Amino acid sequence: MDQIKIFAPASVANVSCGFDVLGFCLDPVGDEMLIRKTNASGVKITKIEGQNLPLDVKKNVAGVAAEALLKAHPTQSGFEIEIHKKIKAGSGIGSSAASAAGAVFGINELLGKPYTAHELIAFAMEGEGLASGSAHADNVAPVLMGGITLVRSINPVDVIQLPTPKALTAVILHPKIELKTMHAREIIKKNVTMEKAIQQWGNLGAFVSALFNEDYDLMSRSLKDEIVEPMRSLLIPEFESLKKASIDAGALGFGISGSGPSVYALTKGIDSAQKISNAINKVISSIGIDFEIHISKINEQGIKILTN
Ligand code: HSE
Numbered sequence: 001m002d003q004i005k006i007f008a009p010a011s012v013a014n015v016s017c018g019f020d021v022l023g024f025c026l027d028p029v030g031d032e033m034l035i036r037k038t039n040a041s042g043v044k045i046t047k048i049e050g051q052n053l054p055l056d057v058k059k060n061v062a063g064v065a066a067e068a069l070l071k072a073h074p075t076q077s078g079f080e081i082e083i084h085k086k087i088k089a090g091s092g093i094g095s096s097a098a099s100a101a102g103a104v105f106g107i108n109e110l111l112g113k114p115y116t117a118h119e120l121i122a123f124a125m126e127g128e129g130l131a132s133g134s135a136h137a138d139n140v141a142p143v144l145m146g147g148i149t150l151v152r153s154i155n156p157v158d159v160i161q162l163p164t165p166k167a168l169t170a171v172i173l174h175p176k177i178e179l180k181t182m183h184a185r186e187i188i189k190k191n192v193t194m195e196k197a198i199q200q201w202g203n204l205g206a207f208v209s210a211l212f213n214e215d216y217d218l219m220s221r222s223l224k225d226e227i228v229e230p231m232r233s234l235l236i237p238e239f240e241s242l243k244k245a246s247i248d249a250g251a252l253g254f255g256i257s258g259s260g261p262s263v264y265a266l267t268k269g270i271d272s273a274q275k276i277s278n279a280i281n282k283v284i285s286s287i288g289i290d291f292e293i294h295i296s297k298i299n300e301q302g303i304k305i306l307t308n
Pocket residue numbers: 013014019020021092094136138139181184185258259
């Protein structure tokens with residue numbers, strides 16, 4: 001096999017109670033990537049469509065991740081990467097993670113799969129480090145492993161796949177303003193009170209238990225973020241009204257997707273997701289910002305191979 005075309009999906013990180021550790025993979029939104037094995041050595045990014053991003057391998061998350069893999073697994077072959085971006089950079093739904101994870105997934109396939117999805121996380125994370133100033137795996141892990149993941153540790157990488165309750169459905173609102181992850185990380189205060197920390201690990205543990213037991217009421221009680229959301233929500237227009245509208249329309253929880261500006265709601269079933277989508281559409285339409293809304297099941301597969 002000399003080339004592979006893949007769909008590298010968007011993802012939601014943090015999921016309110018799990019800053020930097022929880023994430024889930026989305027279905028309808030994602031980039032397409034074409035990766036070719038060549039005779040020349042090294043990595044080349046030959047084309048990027050849809051976004052104005054650097055072709056320079058050292059300045060592009062896909063290039064950095066690809067080089068990290070090839071450093072660990074030297075080979076005579078080279079690789080060309082073509083990226084068709086559908087996920088906007090700075091949207092909060094894992095644009096850089098899709099590119100970084102897609103690059104290492106594709107190269108790994110063309111090399112005959114020397115690495116497992118779990119092992120690829122460390123390479124993809126290096127790309128994330130370039131994009132956000134510090135490596136984190138809460139977007140790349142669900143993209144590579146599929147479903148909902150919990151990052152117990154990044155050094156060494158230890159990621160646990162959590163169960164996906166069948167009816168769990170996400171609604172994503174992407175207000176079209178750009179928020180750079182690097183900036184959204186800088187504004188977070190570095191200290192947390194013991195009281196807030198206790199609330200957060202109580203909620204995180206409860207959410208994990210709720211996934212195992214398909215306990216939607218417990219999910220609803222635990223999808224809370226008392227630490228990061230109060231700081232970052234100030235950067236998102238109408239955050240509190242959107243949250244109220246979603247919860248009133250039946251959302252189990254509502255919060256910032258990754259570092260924003262996208263926001264997410266989780267709910268049980270497509271009908272409820274449609275009601276939430278209508279409710280947030282009404283709120284966001286009233287302020288005159290361009291936006292997109294996606295309804296998505298949790299993508300349990302992660303990256304998909306389109307053609308070889
Ligand atoms: N956990 C990261 C953050 C995700 O919130 O900064 C960013 O994509």
